[in-house]
Amino acid sequence: MTPLARLEEVTVRHGGHVVTLRPTLRAAMTLERLYNGWSGFLLHFDQFHLNTVQTLIRASAVSHVAAEALLSSLEGKPLKQIKATLEGPCVALLSRFLNPTGDDEGQGAETPKKTGKALSWSDAYAELYQIGTGWLGWTPQETWAATPTEITEAFKGKLAMLKAIHGSAEEDPAPQANDYTPERLKEIEELGHDPAFDRNKLHGLKARLNA
Template sequence: MRFNTLAAEIALAYAATIPLAQIAPLAQAACLALFAAILAPAQGEGTPSPAPASDPMPLSRFFTELFSRATSWLHWPPSEVWNASVAEIVTALEAQAERELRLAGIPSDKGKGPEVYTPERLREIEADGIDPAFDRAALQALKARHQ
């Protein structure tokens, strides 16, 4: 699908004549839908990582890095990269990383499920008064941001 610049210019010119309060909800909804489509989670990314969050990366740098890795590490031609979704590229990069780890003889942590709670372990948890699935580090980071 080719982007029609004339249509975009007409739409932007029309939008400039409408009060921002009327067009903002529509624009926000369209932007959120676009980001949801572009940044759909890759395979295995349904839950947040337990690792601490790193510094935020500007979206332009993220896409530059993604394009660079897809063309260099995956050896995809630019036309393939431009026609792939972010999720497809990330999934392919994860698969390539898994292959490299296997070739190097490094065991992968993929496929390890959550902790299995035996009756004994559940009694220990109850006695300790803790929930092992609760992310205390994330709670502390959230509290620190709001103080």
């Protein structure tokens, strides 16, 4: 397990049950759509709707079996006890979904920014999926299981590698994230250069992901 993965994971404990939660891309897309956006989800969570809390845990749990065992152990318990057990870890997990960089200027439930204008969360997640399966050459399963932060950091590494190998050509058009399939990257390596590489535009793309 990488240090980054450990930082993003949250642990829930109750009795002898231990459940590890991860803010994966699949979970992010699932939860964001549940109530037509993160604002709607947070409203339900703030009111501690039990179904909402259970959905959050099920969507984010590394082990489905462990999650179901934990939730079963809480069935019939007073709501106050359930809240005391689950609220803290769930709040920590939501902070990782909504502010994965951990800085003081996280987006919260508001839409992320795309070069100065609003970008919907669903569009941002779709772009990360394209980067994972296109630029990085990961399988769909690997991309869904990664967190947005892991995808972004791996993407930065790929850009740094391309820059180190091929340099930059500012007069050329910028590549699109989904242009860089594994086949395309192999072709670039064989050619020894990438005529579509544009340093300035790539800085803009990285800024969109870090916004």
